[in-house]
Each structure stands twice: as structure tokens, then as C-alpha cells.
Amino acid sequence: xxxxxxxxxxxxxxxxxxxxxxxxxxxxxxxxxxxxxxxxxxxxxxxxxxxxxxxxxxxxxxxxxxxxxxxxxxxxxxxxxxxxxxxxxxxxxxxxxxxxxxxxxxxxxxxxxxxxxxxxxxxxxxxxxxxxxxxxxxxxxxxxxxxxxxxxxxxxxxxxxxxxxxxxxxxxxxxxxxxxxxxxxxxxxxxxxxxxxxxxxxxxxxxxxxxxxxxxxxxxxxxxxxxxxxxxxxxxxxxxxxxxxxxxxxxxxxxxxxxxxxxxxxxxx
Numbered sequence: 502x503x504x505x506x507x508x509x510x511x512x513x514x515x516x517x518x519x520x521x522x523x524x525x526x527x528x529x530x531x532x533x534x535x536x537x538x539x540x541x542x543x544x545x546x547x548x549x550x551x552x553x554x555x556x557x558x559x560x561x562x563x564x565x566x567x568x569x570x571x572x573x574x575x576x577x578x579x580x581x582x583x584x585x586x587x588x589x590x591x592x593x594x595x596x597x598x599x600x601x602x603x604x605x606x607x608x609x610x611x612x613x614x615x616x617x618x619x620x621x622x623x624x625x626x627x628x629x630x631x632x633x634x635x636x637x638x639x640x641x642x643x644x645x646x647x648x649x650x651x652x653x654x655x656x657x658x659x660x661x662x663x664x665x666x667x668x669x670x671x672x673x674x675x676x677x678x679x680x681x682x683x684x685x686x687x688x689x690x691x692x693x694x695x696x697x698x699x700x701x702x703x704x705x706x707x708x709x710x711x712x713x714x715x716x717x718x719x720x721x722x723x724x725x726x727x728x729x730x731x732x733x734x735x736x737x738x739x740x741x742x743x744x745x746x747x748x749x750x751x752x753x754x755x756x757x758x759x760x761x762x763x764x765x766x767x768x769x770x
Contacts, residue, residue, distance in 0.1 A: 512555050515583070516553060517580035521581050521606055522552065523545070523552055523553070523555070524554075525537070525556045525577050526577070527557070527558060529560065530560075531575060534575040537592050538575075542554065552606055573591065579602075586605060587604070610643070613636055614645050617649055626653050630653055633646050633649050644670065644674070645674075647665040647669055647679075650665055651679070656713040663686055663687070678749055681746070682745075684741060688709055688741070689709050700731070701726075704727050705727045705735060708720045708723035711723060718756050721756065721757075725739075725764045728768060729767045729770070
């Protein structure tokens with residue numbers, strides 16, 4: 502809960518880009534506010550950093566009350582990525598507030614996997630694997646954990662990685678990423694099988710080796726080079742693998758944004 506003087510841009514809008522921020526609009530004269538306040542404050546103290554609580558006294562901050570169209574008190578708004586994603590007005594019992602929060606807040610298991618993904622990005626595959634294995638021990642069917650473990654195993658145990666990806670249901674949120682990673686792993690296996698002779702072969706081999714190391718910064722321009730020189734070489738592997746990287750990373754990933762225009766131009770030439 503905020504103790505220092507409120508800076509709404511900093512304490513709510515900016516911070517909500519890192520964790521969800523719950524804003525309790527209240528006033529000292531409001532009876533229901535006095536009932537709701539202690540409940541939501543206790544939940545915030547138990548949140549263990551999953552979300553933050555900011556309290557706005559509408560008598561002291563009438564401009565904020567007007568800006569966010571507060572028509573009744575208390576009003577509670579949930580901010581994520583700088584915007585309001587949900588709200589409620591009036592008193593809610595603790596169980597109702599918990600249900601409201603649970604619709605929007607990541608579970609501890611999700612936070613654990615987010616941490617594992619950060620460790621992978623930082624190159625700490627061993628640390629990430631510990632968290633992922635713990636997640637799978639708690640829930641062996643967790644698709645997000647299988648996807649991350651498959652990425653870790655891309656270079657060292659591609660067959661197990663493929664087996665993990667095959668276990669992810671087609672209706673899972675991770676299905677598209679799983680398909681993209683499967684295509685990339687199958688592409689790297691072409692290195693062991695041997696690629697056809699061609700002037701573009703060394704560059705394609707370099708790209709596939711980079712995929713094995715999860716070095717997307719090297720892989721994407723290398724695939725693009727092959728695509729520009731020999732788009733049909735190795736059954737169009739450069740095009741398929743490049744598209745799979747963009748799908749796996751997401752188009753807004755910094756590496757994807759950097760290389761998308763050139764790759765797209767080569768793909769459509």
C-alpha cells in the first residue's frame with residue numbers, strides 16, 4: 502500500500518507495467534469504504550508481491566476522481582499495462598474480492614514459470630530447469646512448463662523435447678508456440694542427416710546451429726541470407742524455420758522486430 506505522497510503516473514500507471522495495481526478510491530466520510538478498506542489492505546499485505554494496492558482519497562485528489570469517472574464510493578479499479586482492466590463499486594466481502602482478483606492475477610505457478618523463462622533468457626538453463634521440474638512435479642500436464650523444458654532441451658535432447666511438445670493439446674494456449682518450436686527442432690535434426698550440396702549450405706548450417714543454441718539474433722539474418730540467395734534450397738527450410746522463430750518469439754520481441762522487415766521482404770520477393 503502507498504505510504505509516500507501519491508504520484509499516480511509512477512505508483513499506478515508505470516508500476517502496472519510490472520505487476521497489477523489495485524486502486525481503491527475512497528473518502529473519509531464513506532461508511533462502506535471503512536468496511537472495505539481493512540479487508541483489501543489485509544489481502545494486499547498477504548499478496549507477497551503479486552499485486553500492489555494504492556489508495557486514493559477522492560477528497561484530497563478530486564482530479565483523479567474526475568479523470569477516472571468515480572460516480573460512487575468505494576470504487577476499486579485494477580490496472581495492468583497502464584490501463585484499467587476491471588473494476589467494482591460498493592462493498593464486497595473478502596471472498597468476493599478474492600474471486601475478483603483471481604480472474605486477473607497470475608497464480609504462484611504462473612509466476613514460477615515466468616521466473617523460469619527469465620532465467621532461460623539470462624542463460625541460466627540449470628536454474629530454470631529446477632523451477633520447471635518443480636512445476637511439472639506439481640502438475641505433470643502443465644503445458645507452459647513442457648514448452649519451456651522443450652526449449653531447454655532443444656540442443657541436448659531434441660527427441661525428448663519433441664516428445665514433450667507432442668503432449669501439449671492442440672486446444673492449449675501454448676499450442677501455436679509448441680508447433681513453432683517443433684518445426685525448429687526438426688530443422689536442427691537436418692544437420693545430423695546432412696544437407697544437400699549447395700553454395701547456401703554453410704549459411705543454413707550456421708543458422709540451424711544458432712537455433713540449437715537459441716541464438717535467434719544469429720539465426721534470423723542467416724535464414725534471411727539463405728532465403729534471398731536460394732529460397733527453395735532444402736525444401737524451403739530457411740523460410741519455414743524463419744517463420745517459426747517469429748511465431749515462437751512473437752512479433753513484438755525485440756529480436757523479431759529488428760529482423761522482420763528484411764525477412765518479410767525476402768519471403769515475398
